[in-house]
Amino acid sequence: MTPVLYGYFRSSAAYRVRIALNLKGIAYKHQPVHLLRDVGEQLKDDFRRLNPQGLVPVWDDGKVRLAQSLAIIEYLDETHGGVRLLPDDPALRAKVRQFALAIACDVHPIANLRVLKYLSQELGVPDDAKTRWIRHWITAGLQALESMLASVERPGNFCFGDQPTLADCCLVPQLFNARRFGVALDEFPILARVDSACQPVEAFRLAHPQLQPDAE
Ligand SMILES: N[C@@H](CCC(=O)N[C@@H](CS)C(=O)NCC(=O)O)C(=O)O
Numbered sequence: 001m002t003p004v005l006y007g008y009f010r011s012s013a014a015y016r017v018r019i020a021l022n023l024k025g026i027a028y029k030h031q032p033v034h035l036l037r038d039v040g041e042q043l044k045d046d047f048r049r050l051n052p053q054g055l056v057p058v059w060d061d062g063k064v065r066l067a068q069s070l071a072i073i074e075y076l077d078e079t080h081g082g083v084r085l086l087p088d089d090p091a092l093r094a095k096v097r098q099f100a101l102a103i104a105c106d107v108h109p110i111a112n113l114r115v116l117k118y119l120s121q122e123l124g125v126p127d128d129a130k131t132r133w134i135r136h137w138i139t140a141g142l143q144a145l146e147s148m149l150a151s152v153e154r155p156g157n158f159c160f161g162d163q164p165t166l167a168d169c170c171l172v173p174q175l176f177n178a179r180r181f182g183v184a185l186d187e188f189p190i191l192a193r194v195d196s197a198c199q200p201v202e203a204f205r206l207a208h209p210q211l212q213p214d215a216e
Helices: 012-024 045-050 069-079 090-111 113-122 127-150 166-180 189-198
Strands: 004-007 029-032 058-060 065-067
Touching: 004 012, 012 069, 012 090, 012 166, 058 069, 065 069, 069 090, 069 166, 090 113, 090 127, 090 166, 113 127, 127 166, 127 189, 166 189
Parallel strands: 004 029
Antiparallel strands: 004 058, 058 065
């Protein structure tokens, strides 16, 4: 079967996986899951059978069905040749994971759709306070990421040298999110430089939310 990526054009977790798939040259079918239609297709029983968490992305290649973008990317890296997204050197590999996990575990979830919905619908948080919440946590996260990259021993065009890694797959979507929520990026020159290096690379360009079939 042709592998399927269940995603949503603006989902930054799905965006990470699209970049990784493109970097590794893996063909796949994009299956849109509309996160906002009705209550959200991700919360319907049909989708929860694929991922009980009710979150995209989900990867299904006929051998394995997986959720969690970082688990998917590591699986793809271990089962396909081409560009290595996790470097061989254990110390560098750990640094790449440290950076990716800081985004995926500590920055992204706090501004996730279900969290924002809970803030407004259950706790009655007004929109301007919600925006402050998002900007605050993204800015705090980006400050830490900027410091991490400032201490890279052998800097290159990408986060950790001259090859894109899992770190770049996570950074570019997070910066897309930051811009979307109006976070000023002036104080993050290294992150902005890496982003500018990634954007023209075909694998990153084609993964952009606005180029996806379900883009609005
Ligand atoms: N840690 C998960 C996060 C997945 C996630 O939060 N996906 C979001 C889109 S970026 C989602 O499906 N949100 C739906 C919702 O919040 O209801 C991963 O890396 O895959």
